[in-house]
Amino acid sequence: MSTATLTIQQQDSAHCLHPFTNFKELNAKGARVIERGEGVFVFDSEGNKLLDAMAGLWCVNLGYGRQELVDAAAKQMQQLPYYNLFFQTTHSPAVELSTLLAELTPEGLNHAFFTGSGSECNDTVVRMVRHYWASKGQPNKLEIISRNNAYHGSTMAGASLGGMGFMHAQGGLPLPNISHIDQPYWFEEGQGQDPQQFGLERAQQLEQKILGLGEDKVAAFIAEPIQGAGGVIIPPDSYWPEIQRICDKYDILLIVDEVICGFGRTGEWFACQTYNIKPDLLCLAKGITSGYLPMGAVIVSDKVAQGLTEADTEFAHGFTYSGHPAACAVAIENIRIMQQENIISHVRDDIAPYLAQRWQELASHPLVGEARSKGMVAAIELVADKNTLQRFSKEQGAGGVCRDICINNGLIMRACGDTMIISPPLVITKQQVDQLITLAKQSLDDTLQALS
Numbered sequence: 001m002s003t004a005t006l007t008i009q010q011q012d013s014a015h016c017l018h019p020f021t022n023f024k025e026l027n028a029k030g031a032r033v034i035e036r037g038e039g040v041f042v043f044d045s046e047g048n049k050l051l052d053a054m055a056g057l058w059c060v061n062l063g064y065g066r067q068e069l070v071d072a073a074a075k076q077m078q079q080l081p082y083y084n085l086f087f088q089t090t091h092s093p094a095v096e097l098s099t100l101l102a103e104l105t106p107e108g109l110n111h112a113f114f115t116g117s118g119s120e121c122n123d124t125v126v127r128m129v130r131h132y133w134a135s136k137g138q139p140n141k142l143e144i145i146s147r148n149n150a151y152h153g154s155t156m157a158g159a160s161l162g163g164m165g166f167m168h169a170q171g172g173l174p175l176p177n178i179s180h181i182d183q184p185y186w187f188e189e190g191q192g193q194d195p196q197q198f199g200l201e202r203a204q205q206l207e208q209k210i211l212g213l214g215e216d217k218v219a220a221f222i223a224e225p226i227q228g229a230g231g232v233i234i235p236p237d238s239y240w241p242e243i244q245r246i247c248d249k250y251d252i253l254l255i256v257d258e259v260i261c262g263f264g265r266t267g268e269w270f271a272c273q274t275y276n277i278k279p280d281l282l283c284l285a286k287g288i289t290s291g292y293l294p295m296g297a298v299i300v301s302d303k304v305a306q307g308l309t310e311a312d313t314e315f316a317h318g319f320t321y322s323g324h325p326a327a328c329a330v331a332i333e334n335i336r337i338m339q340q341e342n343i344i345s346h347v348r349d350d351i352a353p354y355l356a357q358r359w360q361e362l363a364s365h366p367l368v369g370e371a372r373s374k375g376m377v378a379a380i381e382l383v384a385d386k387n388t389l390q391r392f393s394k395e396q397g398a399g400g401v402c403r404d405i406c407i408n409n410g411l412i413m414r415a416c417g418d419t420m421i422i423s424p425p426l427v428i429t430k431q432q433v434d435q436l437i438t439l440a441k442q443s444l445d446d447t448l449q450a451l452s
């Protein structure tokens, strides 16, 4: 370890508190210092080159080092680095981006409420749907239904909507009037059942929950099209049509959290197109700027926007950085590049089918119980016994062992328990996918050896 790296690590331990981190453990070990990025690779302070198969945190969709995005931010910062949308003012970057998003998103979704992150989007939707129903004369429609093992961010509302038990356990969550149904995670919870039947049953829990709470009490249902942080959980095809039917039948607003799935990840601009979902509210962040600046947007349907407008009262909600001009400028440029480089068809017709084919090769590895992918997200399930699909014990920590071995081999994969997941930049090439698969196979072999 170089002295330069050690100095940064010491100051980091002394002063920088990291998200979702055991501070004691990290301080003992020292953080890896990432210095720069180029395309799908990042480089650390020790000169190691890492294939970033997580695109940062599911966000660097166009890859690192895109000068156009840097220039868009610089140009906007020179002209107007900041102004807000409060107090009856506006600016061109926010207007241009909201117009662009209205064109890109499915029919009927024509209004953007800007935020600084995915969590802020989900705080916004909680307040917005309750305000909407109150405006409609139904103030008792407060309850929001979500799912166990969902991830909707880390603010109080985001963590409450999320279904992560270890998050709820800290800080007395969830907030009131938020409840959860089971997730459509076939590998973990549905084995022995027909996957389509399982998907249908999990969706029908929504109907039971609505009836249990009372239709007149339920404001909305929120879900990720594919659960991301929960472990890249791809629902059976039977799931989403049934959810849609239930939301329509009981007049429950459908909030689709596409913070990961939006902007091409599933091979369409939005996963609600992939799954034919008709959201009332659509949460976007991460890929909206390819992560170059923080930004989020709640896309609001005509129906909800009309209700809020007819209310003729102030929606008492917003952030200093709602519609930040530089973030908007980067988002506009990010979308322009995606259009110019045909990123959607590159994903749908070219690189996602290739990734799917090569990723399936991992299924034959003795450690792997299942390999799955959809668009540019993929997962493998690590198992101790390939025949019975028995998991490793918690103490063995197979996922963590595999993740550390991957990094040492030059590959950034993430572990969610014993589920290994990837979400590479959308611009990854076939040759780089080959490299990813080679590194993954090598790392699985090394993990097998380490665990036996």
Ligand SMILES: *Cc1c(COP(=O)(O)O)cnc(C)c1O
Pocket: 116, 117, 118, 119, 120, 122, 151, 152, 153, 154, 224, 228, 229, 257, 258, 259, 260, 285, 286
């Ligand atoms: C990351 C994520 C969020 C939270 O976004 P932040 O920008 O970290 O606040 C919300 N929902 C989903 C589905 C996410 O993946």
